[in-house]
Amino acid sequence: MSSLEIKDLHVSIGEKQIVKGLTLTVRSGEVHAIMGPNGTGKSTLAKAVAGHPSFTITSGDVLLDGRSILAMQPDERARAGLFLAFQYPSEIPGVSIANFLRAAVQARMGEGEELDATGYYKRLYSKMDLLKIDRKFTSRAINDGFSGGEKKRCEILQMAMLEPKFALMDETDSGLDIDALRIVADGVNALRSTNLGVLMITHYQRLLGYIVPDHVHVMWDGRIVKSGDKSLALELEAKGYDWVKKELVRA
Amino acid sequence: MSASPTLAPAALGSFTPEVFAAHLASVSHLPAWWLDRKRAAYEKFASLPLPKRTDESWRFATLTGLKLDGYVLPAAVTAAQLGHSPIGIAKAGKLVLANNRLVAQEPISAELAGRGVIFETLQNALLKHGDLVKAHLLAQPAKQGSEKFSALHTALLNDGAFIYLPRGVELAEPLAVFHYAHGAAAAVFPHTLVIAEGNSRATVVDFFRSADDGAHFACGQNDLYAAHGAQLTYTAAQTWSRETLSFQSNSIVARRDARVQSFNLHLGGRQSRHESHSELQAPGAHSEMLALTVAHGSQEFDQRTLQIHQAPHTSSNLLYKNALLDQSKTIFSGLIVVDPDAQKTDAYQSNRNLMLSDDAEANSLPGLEIQANDVRCTHGATSSRIDPEQEFYLQARGIRKDDAGELLTFGFFEEVLSKLASEPLHDAFRDLIKTKFKK
Ligand SMILES: Nc1ncnc2c1ncn2[C@@H]1O[C@H](COP(=O)(O)OP(=O)(O)OP(=O)(O)O)[C@@H](O)[C@H]1O
Numbered sequence: 001m002s003s004l005e006i007k008d009l010h011v012s013i014g015e016k017q018i019v020k021g022l023t024l025t026v027r028s029g030e031v032h033a034i035m036g037p038n039g040t041g042k043s044t045l046a047k048a049v050a051g052h053p054s055f056t057i058t059s060g061d062v063l064l065d066g067r068s069i070l071a072m073q074p075d076e077r078a079r080a081g082l083f084l085a086f087q088y089p090s091e092i093p094g095v096s097i098a099n100f101l102r103a104a105v106q107a108r109m110g111e112g113e114e115l116d117a118t119g120y121y122k123r124l125y126s127k128m129d130l131l132k133i134d135r136k137f138t139s140r141a142i143n144d145g146f147s148g149g150e151k152k153r154c155e156i157l158q159m160a161m162l163e164p165k166f167a168l169m170d171e172t173d174s175g176l177d178i179d180a181l182r183i184v185a186d187g188v189n190a191l192r193s194t195n196l197g198v199l200m201i202t203h204y205q206r207l208l209g210y211i212v213p214d215h216v217h218v219m220w221d222g223r224i225v226k227s228g229d230k231s232l233a234l235e236l237e238a239k240g241y242d243w244v245k246k247e248l249v250r251a
Numbered sequence: 252m253s254a255s256p257t258l259a260p261a262a263l264g265s266f267t268p269e270v271f272a273a274h275l276a277s278v279s280h281l282p283a284w285w286l287d288r289k290r291a292a293y294e295k296f297a298s299l300p301l302p303k304r305t306d307e308s309w310r311f312a313t314l315t316g317l318k319l320d321g322y323v324l325p326a327a328v329t330a331a332q333l334g335h336s337p338i339g340i341a342k343a344g345k346l347v348l349a350n351n352r353l354v355a356q357e358p359i360s361a362e363l364a365g366r367g368v369i370f371e372t373l374q375n376a377l378l379k380h381g382d383l384v385k386a387h388l389l390a391q392p393a394k395q396g397s398e399k400f401s402a403l404h405t406a407l408l409n410d411g412a413f414i415y416l417p418r419g420v421e422l423a424e425p426l427a428v429f430h431y432a433h434g435a436a437a438a439v440f441p442h443t444l445v446i447a448e449g450n451s452r453a454t455v456v457d458f459f460r461s462a463d464d465g466a467h468f469a470c471g472q473n474d475l476y477a478a479h480g481a482q483l484t485y486t487a488a489q490t491w492s493r494e495t496l497s498f499q500s501n502s503i504v505a506r507r508d509a510r511v512q513s514f515n516l517h518l519g520g521r522q523s524r525h526e527s528h529s530e531l532q533a534p535g536a537h538s539e540m541l542a543l544t545v546a547h548g549s550q551e552f553d554q555r556t557l558q559i560h561q562a563p564h565t566s567s568n569l570l571y572k573n574a575l576l577d578q579s580k581t582i583f584s585g586l587i588v589v590d591p592d593a594q595k596t597d598a599y600q601s602n603r604n605l606m607l608s609d610d611a612e613a614n615s616l617p618g619l620e621i622q623a624n625d626v627r628c629t630h631g632a633t634s635s636r637i638d639p640e641q642e643f644y645l646q647a648r649g650i651r652k653d654d655a656g657e658l659l660t661f662g663f664f665e666e667v668l669s670k671l672a673s674e675p676l677h678d679a680f681r682d683l684i685k686t687k688f689k690k
């Protein structure tokens with residue numbers, strides 16, 4: 001059983017404090033949903049955990065299986081089992097999906113170990129078929145000219161290939177059409193059954209209908225201000241964030 | 252014959268009148284016109300000074316690195332001594348030259364020879380096809396600052412490759428020429444002369460290699476002549492040793508409706524100067540000039556280009572990309588010249604630098620000299636760094652920072668690499684570039 005523990009995390013960009021003391025533990029096989037208004041620090045949280053160099057962790061800790069990952073480079077964190085599905089995936093002209101994923105798979109192999117190219121392509125194509133991604137995409141440059149939905153599907157393809165322990169999925173549902181949403185949800189549910197832990201940032205109840213969360217958290221101004229089960233998402237959908245705000249003021 | 256007395260000995264370096272006389276004696280069987288040209292060239296070499304600080308055409312170059320002493324005209328080597336390693340691509344023919352002499356070859360098929368294709372050494376061509384060689388060998392004098400080195404090349408050029416493509420002949424596979432320097436302080440003078448007659452079509456690949464890590468001196472030149480409607484692809488991969496000083500001059504002549512693509516890959520050498528000029532002599536002529544450079548350590552690559560539009564409705568397209576690591580340095584100086592009656596010229600020139608280190612230095616001097624009024628000419632130079640968001644994206648997938656830099660460099664190069672139509676050459680070039688990133 002693995003765990004990802006975020007402990008009293010404070011994150012700033014330059015002088016500006018964005019995440020202001022956030023605590024959360026995700027265990028293998030669990031899905032935690034984070035919801036919250038725009039600009040509240042959800043992406044900042046996800047990127048800081050993944051090790052983005054622009055963000056400074058001023059206090060708190062992030063532990064993977066009990067060990068702090070804060071001193072690790074982003075690539076080390078990824079190889080240790082973290083995966084960030086980006087809200088806005090980078091476009092990288094000139095680097096093909098096939099070469100990129102091969103480099104990522106190779107990075108996880110031991111010194112002197114050779115990648116079995118046939119096996120690699122077989123696995124890649126079977127994942128692409130599952131996600132209904134045209135095989136022609138392997139020779140296209142990473143996200144270059146991809147539609148919004150194609151980018152998100154490509155993120156899930158990478159996740160499926162790299163088999164992380166924990167995935168931070170930042171608005172993977174936005175931009176997906178209904179069919180794609182179902183395909184992605186099926187993909188995540190399949191990985192969940194093999195013990196993937198998920199921290200899922202979303203604005204929409206719709207996704208949570210397909211990927212049923214164990215916990216739902218509301219993030220507000222850099223903190224988790226309310227947690228509950230899946231019914232909290234429905235309540236939010238019905239009442240809006242003003243309801244949370246009023247509760248906060250009352251408290 | 253003697254050197255001008257006003258010149259410091261440094262201007263001759265190892266290439267003294269005695270060295271030249273010995274060389275000349277060794278090629279006395281070659282045609283008299285050629286020997287005369289060599290004598291005149293040596294006089295010119297000896298009379299010209301080394302580049303000076305005030306020479307505009309050497310701006311930014313490290314002049315202290317251009318010493319000509321300490322070199323020798325090397326002894327012959329055998330194929331076995333050379334340890335030639337093939338590149339694993341199908342070829343229509345191959346010549347391997349080392350230390351200025353032929354050491355091995357795979358001749359073209361009897362079928363191609365029967366159709367009039369010639370692929371042999373320059374010395375043989377001088378003896379058998381003298382008039383053809385005379386019309387095209389070193390026909391375009393150096394124009395971009397390397398007059399002295401071009402003269403030295405002519406004076407000491409011993410042997411090279413000669414390629415003749417008769418009218419209408421198309422080669423499915425490339426012709427490959429390997430030019431090696433072998434042994435300490437070896438001075439080599441590589442040459443490849445290509446004459447592509449009307450509507451012929453071929454790809455020629457030059458490989459410039461050091462057989463060991465000696466401090467070599469390479470002073471090469473090539474002449475590419477594309478007649479009416481010819482389609483010529485010329486690619487070169489320079490992987491001289493890290494201690495090599497090299498000068499290479501590339502001359503392209505495109506006649507009516509001819510299309511020439513040149514692609515130079517620069518990886519080796521301590522200090523490498525590359526000059527390339529295209530003359531678009533008749534309507535419809537087109538020259539695509541491409542180059543990729545990976546500079547690391549304290550390497551210096553100095554590239555000077557000229558696109559000369561001499562006739563209306565001609566086009567040229569230049570794209571040079573450099574990736575700079577460590578304390579390396581690059582210089583790009585390009586000029587588009589449009590003659591007064593070259594209306595409807597369409598010329599493009601672009602130099603892009605990817606700075607992979609804060610200590611590297613990229614210099615760009617793009618230029619235009621336009622005397623016609625109805626033309627389209629654009630030029631530009633940019634320097635950029637790795638995009639931190641792209642780097643993070645790759646790292647977030649577990650790819651190490653150095654490998655991410657390599658992937659992003661290939662991404663940056665792909666725009667140029669993808670213009671190579673030959674898949675095997677494309678792969679061979681990628682593999683060569685990869686060797687620069689091995690630690
Ligand atoms: N690089 C940056 N420089 C300055 N401010 C930033 C930077 N990145 C994020 N911010 C600010 O930090 C705050 C939190 O941004 P973040 O992207 O984490 O919000 P979010 O909760 O993910 O919002 P959304 O729901 O719109 O995706 C915002 O006010 C944003 O403008």
Ligand SMILES: [Mg+2]
Nearest residue numbers: 042043044087
């Ligand atoms: Mg966000």
